[in-house]
Amino acid sequence: MDNASPIATIAGRPIYRRVFTKADGRPLHLYGYKPHDEPPLPETGGEVAKGGELRWHPLRREWNVYAPHRQNRTFKPSAADDPLAPSKRGGPDTEIPFTNFELAVFENKFTSLHRDAPAPQSVVGMESAVAKGHCDVVVYTPEHSGNLHTVGQDKRRLLLGAWNDRYVDLFAQGCKFVLPFESRGDAVGVTLHHPHGQIYAFPFVPQVQRQAAEGFQAGYDLAAHMRDGLETYKVTEAGGIDAVCPPFTRFPYETWLVPRRPVIGPWQFTEDEADGFAHLLGDMTRRYDTLFGQTTPYMLSLHAAPIGLEQDWQFCAQFYPLMRAPGRIKYLASVEQSTGAFTVDVMPERAAQALRAL
Template sequence: MSDTVTPLDTPVAGDVFRRSFTKADGRMLYLYGREAHSLPVQTQQDDDIATGGELRFHPLRREWNIYAAHRQNRTFKPSASADPLAPTMAGGPTTEIPFEDFELAIFENKFSGLHPLAPHPPILDGIDSAPATGKCEVIVYTPEAEGSLHTIGQDRRRILIAAWIDRYRAMFAEGCEYVLPFENRGEEVGATLHHPHGQIYGFGKVPLVQQAAIDAFASGYDLAAEIAKAQPDYGLGEAGGLAAFCPRFARFPYEVWIAPTECRAGPWDCNEEELDGLATLLGDVTRRYDALFGRPTPYMFALHSAPRQGGDKYHFTAQFYPLLRGPNRVKYLASVEQHTGVFTVDVMPETAVEALRAV
């Protein structure tokens, strides 16, 4: 069993430490914070852990999809007293984090669809398949049961960014070809745990959408020029060399991107000032959404960064896709969007940016 504390080497302002701890069931838990974590272990879970599913290739869509039947049994909307992402308190229920307190935690998902030890799938005549190699991890932003990227505060967002960079480096070193930190917020998006958290997927194969972006940048698409054209008419704010804006080509109502004004491959490629600006804008965009809709806004958020190799011209972005087109009006992804990939956008980007600016 491993239990070590290491200071991180990242451009994030101030010291950040990582405690790497092997749980009783063999999964890794990483505790990140300004202080080196040293609390003693409480009770631990020791369940059987699935080692991923399988990949099958869709011959018409030209994409690989994950098949993971064991995920049917994953935790679904637990009560507050059974929150699996809360700290484990002395005499209390055993959770995923066997310590009484922490700043930010990342652990290997118990219900992972991707796993470095994924088994070889059965052979199906005429179907291309492969082991679902990779990694799936859960990021717990705070020990508190409620909160958001806005309410956790600037310093916790800096720690989160340091943790993202650390996991990018680790997953690339382990052979993952593409790494996607993301957050599903709200039941409308399908989030089954209310505790503030995100996830990280490390893919053994570059996903189709990301490969299209890689190809576009390699062919000369200049996102920095687009950002310069979009500001100030579509801009929400700038901080530390990063801009938040509503893309003129947005697919979702009130879609917002955050990106460096100069090309950067990923957060690991940014300097301290840029990462501080990223932390500022992550909080500001979330604040604007909740103020605009008068409620915790459901959204899909992800970091789009360069792949492990072959992404020299890639321009990093953080993208928010809200699932509301108005207060309590959900933007459903129905037949046309799902069957063709062609979106019908109900709110013009010009209207969206004005509404978000007003809050």
């Protein structure tokens, strides 16, 4: 247990972390504004996947992760069988063997990457590698329903504190790129409806991030570019962070959260920036749901600097909603999948105007 002293403070309030080892050996981190000292409920344990393997795509020039055991992961359980809920005395096991918590992070049972990943299969003519890394599940709340807007600002600030703590730990383990993200909604392929996100920590720098680093090092200034087009592409702002629909978006209503003062990761935020960033996470969720009149399926990802590529890097978070209009999903069809060239149905300046009006 690592629970005696706070790991950080938020507006003068301490954040505490409890580290607990589950019966099957996986680590569970409990974050909160108060120390968590509840005794655990009994767990049955069981088998845990140790990750898949990496294979190199010789034409796309990128690593892909193969993890066939994930076919057996939990699929859309009922609220009564919610594995991300707190456990109940006398009830079935959940992933969190406590009757209550504020925010929880645990190692994914159906992980793609693992610190003890097995040696890859030998395939003739194919370069492969060990899928060494880490995959976390981040549970925002003990409640079965909710979203980044409804959980409130205090919980969003706690989430940001947990993300920053996991960045430090995962980089210290030797991971090269750490990606906190959220997949929301059935259209994105979500299999658990409890409010949650994930963190993938890679043993390599993915192609998208390698290309972004090349762009930054070639002189592209994201913060300045967004400031120059602020009135046309701006949705809203808070604490020195701008929510903008960049002129080069690939999804209709795609929105980025861009610090006006470039930083390489959210651990470099000032108190005002952290507060503004947390607010905008909820505010954009609210705007999407209002615009489309439904729980909007989206992908959210945080893009901090990979290890070794910090030079000129500028952090941002990116929302990719999967709607092009109310009741109409934006599908990634043949052209997008085959070429990587997206066809965008809504001009970014019109998207910003619509979201701004909300």
